[in-house]
Amino acid sequence: MSRTDxxxxxxxxxxxxxxxxxxxxxxxxxxxxxxxxSHDALALNQGTLYPALLRLEQRGWIQSKWGKSQxxxxxxxxxxxxxxxxxxxxxxxxxxxxAGIMQRLLDAPGQA
Amino acid sequence: MSRTDxxxxxxxxxxxxxxxxxxxxxxxxxxxxxxxxSHDALALNQGTLYPALLRLEQRGWIQSKWGKSQxxxxxxxxxxxxxxxxxxxxxxxxxxxxAGIMQRLLDAPGQA
DNA sequence: TGCTTCATGTAGATTGTCAACAGGAAGGAT
DNA sequence: ATCCTTCCTGTTGACAATCTACATGAAGCA
Numbered sequence: 001m002s003r004t005d006x007x008x009x010x011x012x013x014x015x016x017x018x019x020x021x022x023x024x025x026x027x028x029x030x031x032x033x034x035x036x037x038s039h040d041a042l043a044l045n046q047g048t049l050y051p052a053l054l055r056l057e058q059r060g061w062i063q064s065k066w067g068k069s070q071x072x073x074x075x076x077x078x079x080x081x082x083x084x085x086x087x088x089x090x091x092x093x094x095x096x097x098x099a100g101i102m103q104r105l106l107d108a109p110g111q112a
Numbered sequence: 113m114s115r116t117d118x119x120x121x122x123x124x125x126x127x128x129x130x131x132x133x134x135x136x137x138x139x140x141x142x143x144x145x146x147x148x149x150s151h152d153a154l155a156l157n158q159g160t161l162y163p164a165l166l167r168l169e170q171r172g173w174i175q176s177k178w179g180k181s182q183x184x185x186x187x188x189x190x191x192x193x194x195x196x197x198x199x200x201x202x203x204x205x206x207x208x209x210x211a212g213i214m215q216r217l218l219d220a221p222g223q224a
Numbered sequence: 225t226g227c228t229t230c231a232t233g234t235a236g237a238t239t240g241t242c243a244a245c246a247g248g249a250a251g252g253a254t
Numbered sequence: 255a256t257c258c259t260t261c262c263t264g265t266t267g268a269c270a271a272t273c274t275a276c277a278t279g280a281a282g283c284a
Contacts (some may be wrong), residue, residue, distance in 0.1 A: 007210050008120035008240075008271060014217060021220035028231050038213040048272055050233055055271090072281065073230050092218060098119050099211055101150045105126060106204060108133035120240060120271075140262050160241055162264055167240090184250060185261050230281080238273075245266080254257080 006042060011052050012061075013095055016088040019062060019080045026067075026075035027053055053078060061087045118154060123164050124173075125207055128200040131174060131192045138179075138187035139165055165190060173199045 006014075018033050019025060025033065030053075031044040053076075056062045061084030069075040080088065118126075130145050131137060137145065142165075143156040168174045173196030181187040192200065 006272075007122075010119075010210070010214065011271080013214075017217050017220070020222040021217075023223050026231075027233095034217070037217050041209060041213060045273060046231090046233075047235090047274065047276095051271085054233095069230075071230060073232095074280075075231060095214060095218070097153060098122070099214070101153060102122065102125075102207060102211070105129050105133075105146070105149050106207070108129070110132040111135050118241075123240080138262075139264095157242060158262090158264075159243070159245095159266085164240085166264095181261075183261060185263095186249075187262060225284100227284080228282090230279100232278085234277080235275085236273100237275105239271090240269105241271105242269080243267095246264080248262090250259100250261080252257100252259085254255100 006044065006048065010095070011044075011048065012056060013088070013091040015052060015056060016061060016080065016084060016091065019078060020085070020088055024077050024079040026069060026077050028075065029069075030078070056084070059087075060084070118156065118160065122207070123156075123160065124168060125200070125203040127164060127168060128173060128192065128196060128203065131190060132197070132200055136189050136191040138181055138189050140187065141181075142190070168196070171199075172196070 014034050015030055018030050022029075022033055027049055031046075031049055035043055053062070053064075057064055057078075060081055062078045063081050064076045064078045067075060067077045126146050127142055130142050134141075134145055139161055143158075143161055147155055165174070165176075169176055169190070172193055174190045175193050176188045176190045179187060179189045
């Protein structure tokens with residue numbers, strides 16, 4: 001796992017939250033947003049991003065339509081569905097639970 | 113992903129940190145420790161745990177030897193190697209980095 | 225005309241986890 | 255003696271998510 005890899009399982013949450021926070025966006029923009037938020041620590045591969053968007057749409061969490069980007073390019077714009085919003089809440093809680101567990105575990109002092 | 117699933121990629125760190133915090137342990141004990149720390153929120157499958165221990169040993173992060181458990185059972189005891197300790201430090205930093213990014217992302221308010 | 229950026233995708237391999245199966249040995253209960 | 259439960263270690267086959275690499279096309283500028 002290279003330094004810029006996405007932690008498995010967090011991508012869905014990142015995408016959902018990005019759409020929640022920034023509203024309708026195209027895939028390329030979502031990737032940029034995540035990269036920006038992470039101060040370039042994370043870079044999404046296209047081979048990860050686009051299949052993920054398909055997956056999320058098939059599960060009914062996001063919906064899409066074709067449109068024009070700010071740069072006048074053909075782009076597919078995604079937005080959260082009602083179900084996606086619920087999913088976001090669920091995954092957020094789940095993340096916080098896991099993060100809490102990890103925190104508790106990592107806080108323990110090491111052996112002398 | 114069921115409620116008790118381990119977030120992919122975190123298992124190695126959990127195992128390494130467990131051995132760091134609790135010292136030499138056998139696989140079954142590691143699983144119990146993690147389950148305890150998580151207040152039973154996480155339960156490791158054997159089908160996940162044992163291959164993971166093999167993997168970590170093959171990478172030189174842990175070492176093992178046969179012995180007797182407290183219950184007088186035959187058990188394989190694992191401990192951190194020097195390299196494993198370095199790996200633990202690396203993965204800890206990486207986890208904190210990811211957790212920080214997620215925090216920053218999730219803190220953003222949603223759309224009206 | 226050619227180059228770069230924006231933007232979307234696909235294919236194949238790899239990896240980690242899961243569910244299910246399997247078994248042996250210790251210790252207590254009947 | 256026998257049975258049952260707990261402890262403890264594994265293996266197998268399937269699945270899902272990610273990675274790397276490849277591929278395409280249009281906009282806009284030099």
